[in-house]
Every structure is written in C-alpha cells, then in structure tokens.
Amino acid sequence: MTIDHLASAKRTIDLEAKAVSGLLSRLNNNFSTACDIVMNCSGRVIVTGMGKSGHIGKKVAATLASTGTPAFFVHPAEASHGDLGMMTEDDVVLALSNSGTTAEVVSLLPLIKRLGIKLISVTGNLSSTLSLASDAPLNSGVDTEACPLNLAPTSSTTAQLVLGDALAIALLEARGFSAEDFAFSHPGGALGRKLLLKVSDVMHGDDDLPVCSPSTSVRDALFEITSKGLGMTLVLDNGTLKGIFTDGDLRRAMDHYDRVMPVALSEVMSTECKTVGPNMLAAEALALMEDWQITSLVVTDNNEVVGVVHLHNLLKAGVA
Known part of the structure; x- marks a missing residue:
C-alpha cells in the first residue's frame, strides 16, 4: 500500500x-x-x-x-x-x-x-x-x-x-x-551573550580611543585613525565631544576639496554623532547600528566621552 x-x-x-x-x-x-x-x-x-x-x-x-x-x-x-x-x-x-x-x-x-x-x-x-x-x-x-x-x-x-x-x-x-531578567536564567551560550553583555563590556576606552581636536588636519587624523584601527576618530575640544570623523567623511571631503589633507577636521567632521550609555545592552547597541546603518557608536556617561563601541567588537563577542 x-x-x-x-x-x-x-x-x-x-x-x-x-x-x-x-x-x-x-x-x-x-x-x-x-x-x-x-x-x-x-x-x-x-x-x-x-x-x-x-x-x-x-x-x-x-x-x-x-x-x-x-x-x-x-x-x-x-x-x-x-x-x-x-x-x-x-x-x-x-x-x-x-x-x-x-x-x-x-x-x-x-x-x-x-x-x-x-x-x-x-x-x-x-x-x-x-x-x-x-x-x-x-x-x-x-x-x-x-x-x-x-x-x-x-x-x-x-x-x-x-x-x-x-x-x-x-x-x-x-x-x-524583562529581557535582563530573562538573561540571568539563560547565562550560557549565544542567548546569554546577547542579553547579559553591556556596551561597557565590549567598548574601546582610555588609550585605545582615537582622539583629535577640531584643528587637527585630515592628514594627521588619518594617522590617528590608522593607529587605533576603528575606522574613525573622535573630535574633542577640551574633553567636549564636537563630532567624529570617519572614512565616509573623508570620501565626502575629497569630493568637495581639491587638496583635502591640510583641511581642519572642524570643516569636514560629522557633528551629529550617535551616542549611547555604557549600561546599554550590547544587543541594543547592535540594533541601533543596524537601524542607523553605521559601524560605531560613541559611549558617553554624564555627557563625558568614555569609549567607542564598534560593530567588530559586537561580532567578536558573539552578540550578532
């Protein structure tokens, strides 16, 4: 049959x-x-x-x-x-x-x-x-x-x-x-990593941060970006965040200036950079990156810059 x-x-x-x-x-x-x-x-x-x-x-x-x-x-x-x-x-x-x-x-x-x-x-x-x-x-x-x-x-x-x-x-x-409550009963494996890791656990901080001033030239900024390996640099003025400069900003500057290397970052940086807090879940930070189609977020605590979290950090930590 x-x-x-x-x-x-x-x-x-x-x-x-x-x-x-x-x-x-x-x-x-x-x-x-x-x-x-x-x-x-x-x-x-x-x-x-x-x-x-x-x-x-x-x-x-x-x-x-x-x-x-x-x-x-x-x-x-x-x-x-x-x-x-x-x-x-x-x-x-x-x-x-x-x-x-x-x-x-x-x-x-x-x-x-x-x-x-x-x-x-x-x-x-x-x-x-x-x-x-x-x-x-x-x-x-x-x-x-x-x-x-x-x-x-x-x-x-x-x-x-x-x-x-x-x-x-x-x-x-x-x-x-909550999601955090759920995480404490699922600490192992990928689920635990997604729900327990916070931005502070995976961000770059202190000497690992790429930092330039608004008057820094594009040439010198590129050296800083290359040495820190995050594809961007923070632009700080006396510790206050003024913006960031990324490879995307460089491409846009090259379309605008004939000789871009001497130009100051204040002329070409992005002033509306995205920031998150250190206690945000890493999974939430990843979702924001996906929504905004960016690869890094500036981490601030009480308006003070404390770090940068990059997409590669999240991938390496198994959050994605």
Missing part, C-alpha cells in the same frame, strides 16, 4: 492547528484565577503529569522557571514514593491529564487537599475527578487526536503545551519580566 506522506503531514498539522485555535473558545475566568493563584503563591509551582502529559509538564515547568515563575516537575508515580516531600503548603500544583482520571495523578489529590495546596488542572474533561478537585480547572479538550486511530496523544498534548505557554507568558507579563 502506498502512503501519501505529504498528505498525512498536512492532515496532522491541520488537526493540531484546529485543536490550538479551539482553545480560544474554552478560555474563561478560570484562566485568570489560575494566574492569580500563581501570582499570590509564595512558594513554587509544582508541575506533574503522567506519560505524554508528563513530558509536556516538564516543558511547561521549564518555561515557567525561565520566565520568572519558580517551578519544577515532579513525576506523580515517584511522588507517591517519597517525592511528595518536595511539596509544601506554600506551593501550587499544576497537574496535567487529558482524561483527568490518571490514577497516579488522582492519588495525589488527598495529600494536596490535606496540605491546603492550591490546585490548577489542565484536562480535556471538566467533569473528571482531577478537574472537579481543582481550584482553577483549565480546559485543554480537543475534538479528535491527529492520530488516525484517535489513540496516540497528539492534538491533546499540543493543546496542553500551548495552554501551558499561555499561562507562562501571562505570568511573565504580570510580573513585568
């Missing part, structure tokens, strides 16, 4: 897309209640689920933890053999079960209730044991699984995942969670 793999894939994606869009009509005030419960929690969110729901639960716990809501996953079977000691009355439990009757999850309900722990559930059956025991039951029900046998958890687990993401993002926004 010949199988049309492309048709099968399209059918699966279509069914799962419908499952996700169906969540919109199922959202109600219980979702707001769930958010309020977590925001008022002084402990952590303990996520639990069995089988495929457990795999989704692990991802939801990881997303919560990385977006400002302390959370971890507890396997419900292990919980009955000692891991229940991880739960305290200050915590919130987020339980996932498509049927809402998963034995390993339901068996935890008596202790959760005894400790007075708030319970949020994600189920496909609001009449189930788990849903009825919840303080905030969330409906992740789907009309059909993407599995042609309507057996393997597919559309239902996708719906659970999206609902978990929706909860995490709603909490992120409620907490005012």
Whole structure:
C-alpha cells in the first residue's frame, strides 16, 4: 500500500492547528484565577503529569522557571514514593491529564487537599475527578487526536503545551519580566551573550580611543585613525565631544576639496554623532547600528566621552 506522506503531514498539522485555535473558545475566568493563584503563591509551582502529559509538564515547568515563575516537575508515580516531600503548603500544583482520571495523578489529590495546596488542572474533561478537585480547572479538550486511530496523544498534548505557554507568558507579563531578567536564567551560550553583555563590556576606552581636536588636519587624523584601527576618530575640544570623523567623511571631503589633507577636521567632521550609555545592552547597541546603518557608536556617561563601541567588537563577542 502506498502512503501519501505529504498528505498525512498536512492532515496532522491541520488537526493540531484546529485543536490550538479551539482553545480560544474554552478560555474563561478560570484562566485568570489560575494566574492569580500563581501570582499570590509564595512558594513554587509544582508541575506533574503522567506519560505524554508528563513530558509536556516538564516543558511547561521549564518555561515557567525561565520566565520568572519558580517551578519544577515532579513525576506523580515517584511522588507517591517519597517525592511528595518536595511539596509544601506554600506551593501550587499544576497537574496535567487529558482524561483527568490518571490514577497516579488522582492519588495525589488527598495529600494536596490535606496540605491546603492550591490546585490548577489542565484536562480535556471538566467533569473528571482531577478537574472537579481543582481550584482553577483549565480546559485543554480537543475534538479528535491527529492520530488516525484517535489513540496516540497528539492534538491533546499540543493543546496542553500551548495552554501551558499561555499561562507562562501571562505570568511573565504580570510580573513585568524583562529581557535582563530573562538573561540571568539563560547565562550560557549565544542567548546569554546577547542579553547579559553591556556596551561597557565590549567598548574601546582610555588609550585605545582615537582622539583629535577640531584643528587637527585630515592628514594627521588619518594617522590617528590608522593607529587605533576603528575606522574613525573622535573630535574633542577640551574633553567636549564636537563630532567624529570617519572614512565616509573623508570620501565626502575629497569630493568637495581639491587638496583635502591640510583641511581642519572642524570643516569636514560629522557633528551629529550617535551616542549611547555604557549600561546599554550590547544587543541594543547592535540594533541601533543596524537601524542607523553605521559601524560605531560613541559611549558617553554624564555627557563625558568614555569609549567607542564598534560593530567588530559586537561580532567578536558573539552578540550578532
């Protein structure tokens, strides 16, 4: 028998897309209640689920933890053999079960209730044991699984995942969670470099700065530019920034003057140079360079020039 793999894939994606869009009509005030419960929690969110729901639960716990809501996953079977000691009355439990009757999850309900722990559930059956025991039951029900046998958890687990993401993002926004907050939980790799590095970490300063005065000739300025290797020089007058002179300014000056080398920088420099602060994220500085189509930014602190950050610095640091 010949199988049309492309048709099968399209059918699966279509069914799962419908499952996700169906969540919109199922959202109600219980979702707001769930958010309020977590925001008022002084402990952590303990996520639990069995089988495929457990795999989704692990991802939801990881997303919560990385977006400002302390959370971890507890396997419900292990919980009955000692891991229940991880739960305290200050915590919130987020339980996932498509049927809402998963034995390993339901068996935890008596202790959760005894400790007075708030319970949020994600189920496909609001009449189930788990849903009825919840303080905030969330409906992740789907009309059909993407599995042609309507057996393997597919559309239902996708719906659970999206609902978990929706909860995490709603909490992120409620907490005012920022890019810098995000960076502290992602310090490794390219993401950490993009979010943790500041301009002060990558800029040139002190003796590395190319500096000329307004009366400096273009000839002498070129020697300074060449020696410092940034393709530009600052133009300072008694420490006050008057402008910058770049290779672009040189080309424009050559079009205007027959003999450009003796001309003073005050006649050919750019006076409207772009400045940033040393505490700006390096990723933000890169975005400004891209927007303004320039390769360097002057770094000032309280109107005092403290450095220059060049595109090459950002590329070398792995920010781009």
